[in-house]
Each structure stands twice: as C-alpha cells, then as structure tokens.
Amino acid sequence: MSTLVRDKPAGGRQATTISAAEAAALVRSGMWLDYGFGLSQPDLFEAALAARKDELKGVKIRSSLSLRARPSLEADPEGEHFHCFNWHFSGYDRRQHDQGHCTYIPMNFGEAPDYYRRFIDPVDILVLKTCPMDEDGVFNFGGANTYLRAIAERARTIIVEPCAAMPYVHGDQNGVHVGEVDHVIAGDSDGPPEIANPPPTEVDRKVAALIVSEIEDGACLQIGIGGMPNAVCAMLAESGLKDFGVHTEMMTDGIVALYEAGLVTGARKTIDRGKMVMTFAAGSRRLYDVIHRNPEVFSHPVDYTNLPHVIMRNEQVVSINNTTQIDLQGQAASESDGHRHLSGTGGQLQFVRGAYASQRGKSFLCLSSTYDKRGDKRSRIVFGLTPGNIVTTPRTDVMYVVTEYGMVNLKGKSVAERAKALISIAHPDFREDLERQAYEKRLIPRGFLGD
Numbered sequence: 538m539s540t541l542v543r544d545k546p547a548g549g550r551q552a553t554t555i556s557a558a559e560a561a562a563l564v565r566s567g568m569w570l571d572y573g574f575g576l577s578q579p580d581l582f583e584a585a586l587a588a589r590k591d592e593l594k595g596v597k598i599r600s601s602l603s604l605r606a607r608p609s610l611e612a613d614p615e616g617e618h619f620h621c622f623n624w625h626f627s628g629y630d631r632r633q634h635d636q637g638h639c640t641y642i643p644m645n646f647g648e649a650p651d652y653y654r655r656f657i658d659p660v661d662i663l664v665l666k667t668c669p670m671d672e673d674g675v676f677n678f679g680g681a682n683t684y685l686r687a688i689a690e691r692a693r694t695i696i697v698e699p700c701a702a703m704p705y706v707h708g709d710q711n712g713v714h715v716g717e718v719d720h721v722i723a724g725d726s727d728g729p730p731e732i733a734n735p736p737p738t739e740v741d742r743k744v745a746a747l748i749v750s751e752i753e754d755g756a757c758l759q760i761g762i763g764g765m766p767n768a769v770c771a772m773l774a775e776s777g778l779k780d781f782g783v784h785t786e787m788m789t790d791g792i793v794a795l796y797e798a799g800l801v802t803g804a805r806k807t808i809d810r811g812k813m814v815m816t817f818a819a820g821s822r823r824l825y826d827v828i829h830r831n832p833e834v835f836s837h838p839v840d841y842t843n844l845p846h847v848i849m850r851n852e853q854v855v856s857i858n859n860t861t862q863i864d865l866q867g868q869a870a871s872e873s874d875g876h877r878h879l880s881g882t883g884g885q886l887q888f889v890r891g892a893y894a895s896q897r898g899k900s901f902l903c904l905s906s907t908y909d910k911r912g913d914k915r916s917r918i919v920f921g922l923t924p925g926n927i928v929t930t931p932r933t934d935v936m937y938v939v940t941e942y943g944m945v946n947l948k949g950k951s952v953a954e955r956a957k958a959l960i961s962i963a964h965p966d967f968r969e970d971l972e973r974q975a976y977e978k979r980l981i982p983r984g985f986l987g988d
C-alpha cells in the first residue's frame with residue numbers, strides 16, 4: 538500500500554492506494570455495501586469481489602441503474618453470497634430481478650439523499666467510480682451526482698475507483714475530497730458505458746409532434762428516460778422554437794443535440810440562468826464529451842434537481858416522461874407490468890408535480906396506444922390496471938396524456954370526462970370495449986352529456 542496524499546485536512550482520513558483485490562478483501566460476510574449510481578458503479582472492485590464469492594455470505598449491495606453486467610451477480614446465480622438491493626432498474630437489472638436476483642427499493646428519486654441521512658443505517662463500505670483526483674484533491678463524481686454525497690456522509694469506509702474517461706462535471710457537491718477517502722484503487726477503470734438511442738418510430742414522431750405543439754420559446758425542459766421523450770428533442774430541434782432552458786434529472790443525447798443546435802441558452806431561467814442543470818447522465822460518448830468540463834453544464838444533487846419546490850422556481854417548466862399503462866381514471870403505471878418490476882418511480886412524480894407548480898408549467902405523460910406481448914397486440918389505455926401494477930403518477934397529478942391518436946388534458950375533468958378523453962386517444966380497435974366497460978361500471982353515467 539502506498540500513501541496517496543500526505544497533506545490531509547485536519548482530522549481527514551489517510552487515503553491509501555490499493556489493488557482491487559485488496560479493496561475487495563476488506564469486505565466481510567454480512568456487510569452493507571453501497572455502489573455509486575449509474576456511471577459511478579465500480580467495475581474493477583466488482584470483478585475482484587466476485588472472485589471472492591466463496592469466502593463470503595450475506596453481503597448486501599445497494600446500487601442503482603446498472604449499465605454493465607455485474608460480476609457479483611453473474612458469479613452467484615443462486616444468490617448465496619451477494620444480495621442486491623436496487624433503487625432503479627436498467628434493462629440488465631430488470632433481467633436480474635426476473636431471475637430473482639435482486640429486490641427493488643421504492644423511492645422518489647429526489648428524496649434519496651434524505652433516506653440515507655434519516656432512515657438508512659450507516660453503510661459499511663461505499664465504492665464509487667469517479668474521475669481521477671483533481672488539482673483540489675477532489676474525486677469528481679462525473680455524471681452521477683445524485684445522492685452520492687449523502688452516502689459518503691454515512692459510510693464507514695470510502696473507496697474510489699478512478700476512471701480517466703469519466704466526464705468531469707462542474708457542480709454542487711459533485712465529488713468527494715481525498716481527505717474523506719480511505720482507499721483509492723490503483724489503475725484506470727473502464728470508461729463509462731455508452732447507451733444506445735434507438736431512432737424514433739413513426740408513433741414516437743406523432744406523439745412528439747403533439748407535445749411540441751404545446752411548447753413555447755423559453756420553455757425549461759425535463760426530458761425523461763425512454764425512447765419517446767428523446768423523439769421530442771429531435772422534433773423540437775426542427776420546430777423553429779428557441780431559447781430553451783434545461784433543468785432535468787438525466788442529461789440525454791436528445792438534450793445535447795438541442796444544445797449543439799444552439800437552441801438551449803437558459804437565458805429565461807429564473808434559477809441557474811445560462812446553465813443546463815442535471816444530476817446524472819447516461820448516453821453516448823458524444824454526450825460525455827459535451828458535459829466534460831463544460832461551464833454551461835451544472836450538476837446538482839438530486840434533492841435539488843428533483844424536488845418540486847425547486848423545479849417550480851423556473852417558469853414554463855415542461856416535463857416529458859413515458860408511461861406504460863394508464864387506466865380510465867388517469868392513473869399512470871410507469872414502472873411495472875403487474876407484479877413484474879420494470880424500472881422505478883425515479884423522478885416522474887416529482888417532475889409532474891414541479892411542472893404543475895411552475896408558472897405556465899406543463900407535464901406530459903406519453904405512451905404508444907398499444908404494445909405487443911408475445912405476438913398479441915394490447916391496449917396501454919385500459920379500463921383497470923393490470924393486477925399488481927404500481928401507480929407511479931396518481932390520477933390527481935396527471936395533466937397531459939399523449940398517444941399517437943391525440944393529446945388530452947385531465948386536469949379539472951370529472952371521472953366520466955377523463956374516461957371519455959382517454960378512450961378518444963386509445964387505439965381504435967379497443968375503443969368500443971373500453972367504452973362498454975366504462976358504462977357498465979358507471980365510470981360514465983347513462984345519458985352522460987356528450988353521448
């Protein structure tokens with residue numbers, strides 16, 4: 538072991554450089570480990586931990602949004618050694634969950650730092666992939682600010698795994714000082730994974746066109762996860778609109794394309810004027826290059842980006858998110874398929890609420906009218922949610938709902954009006970059946986006006 542830095546702040550820890558195997562050797566059976574979020578999940582440490590599996594039992598690992606395969610899960614298909622707890626599923630995490638390898642932890646993303654500070658027991662070991670130490674002795678969290686400072690405050694041991702290819706992102710609380718760090722893993726960790734953006738489909742384009750018709754110059758954008766919200770960015774780029782602001786949870790390739798087209802100025806923002814605000818990033822190498830040391834990009838912890846009372850301080854906030862199923866009351870289930878967990882609540886509900894509270898703010902939940910399940914075409918607009926399905930955004934919060942057949946605003950509408958409105962944007966093949974059920978169960982009274 539070699540000492541990394543000798544001149545520590547008073548009371549600081551003495552960081553030592555160690556190998557990944559030495560870092561993994563610090564883990565004992567039954568310990569609680571936390572990994573960084575998304576891009577900040579460690580790779581060298583994970584591989585070394587997986588190699589130790591036969592010596593360990595009941596190690597609990599909490600993490601979120603795995604963007605690469607996790608050696609500890611791959612090495613332990615029966616879950617005898619490692620237990621995985623996850624705040625938000627990627628496609629990989631979803632498959633692990635399908636096989637019974639992990640459990641989801643419900644959260645409103647913006648509350649996560651507070652969970653660590655108030656409700657979660659101290660963490661035995663926190664392992665983060667970070668940028669290499671900077672000139673101020675800070676390991677920048679790169680594109681993964683989120684709740685990492687809060688875990689760092691609660692961790693008995695902090696290990697960092699530096700990665701030269703991690704984008705360095707300017708921000709508030711976006712790093713950990715070497716004086717707080719116990720160990721630095723030697724070597725250069727793998728660069729951040731690139732996330733592919735599938736090209737928009739015809740349905741995506743129709744939905745995007747409807748949303749864009751509601752957006753004005755100067756809108757402050759939050760663009761959610763998934764294919765459809767990204768299609769909106771492509772259409773905004775060709776819309777002739779300008780002067781957008783960005784206050785988002787996730788920095789996406791769609792936002793970067795708008796920025797590179799000169800359409801994001803942030804000039805009309807009330808807070809963080811002139812800055813694109815984010816808490817994490819996931820996308821292409823191009824995206825990572827754009828946010829790297831970019832003075833126009835600013836990363837805040839997620840309890841700034843996602844709390845409605847902060848979001849609402851900008852005017853004209855436009856929040857665009859995907860949902861997977863919506864019932865005729867307007868309850869949006871965006872994170873599960875019955876009891877099968879798909880992703881997470883993430884920032885959806887908090888951005889819907891923040892956009893509502895913003896002056897002239899608007900929230901959009903978008904979905905294709907149908908999806909294909911084992912060759913069977915099914916409606917996403919349903920009379921009743923699939924049993925077990927989780928409501929991500931309650932009916933009282935939902936504002937605009939958009940499919941390729943139209944856009945409706947549910948605010949202020951009665952149950953009967955909501956049902957009618959939602960049926961009008963369902964796929965035509967399902968409208969008759971939805972209407973029949975709505976009348977049978979008295980969601981729409983007989984003789985309802987407009988019949």
Ligand SMILES: CC(=O)SCCNC(=O)CCNC(=O)[C@H](O)C(C)(C)COP(=O)(O)OP(=O)(O)OC[C@H]1O[C@@H](n2cnc3c(N)ncnc32)[C@H](O)[C@@H]1OP(=O)(O)O
Pocket residue numbers: 628631759760761762763764765785786787858859860861862871872873874879880881882883884885888908917929
């Ligand atoms: C990130 C931010 O900026 S903040 C707020 C945004 N966060 C949220 O909105 C949280 C909830 N939303 C989400 O997680 C996503 O938007 C989703 C899951 C709704 C859509 O994301 P996409 O990447 O477009 O979804 P995709 O079409 O790939 O489907 C994901 C999975 O859900 C399944 N699925 C999608 N729709 C349905 C449905 N109606 N019924 C059943 N399963 C469905 C798909 O089959 C797929 O599963 P698979 O991996 O086994 O094939």
Ligand SMILES: CCCC(=O)O
Pocket residue numbers: 602624625646762786881882883884885
């Ligand atoms: C937790 C990250 C993703 C989301 O908000 O959906």
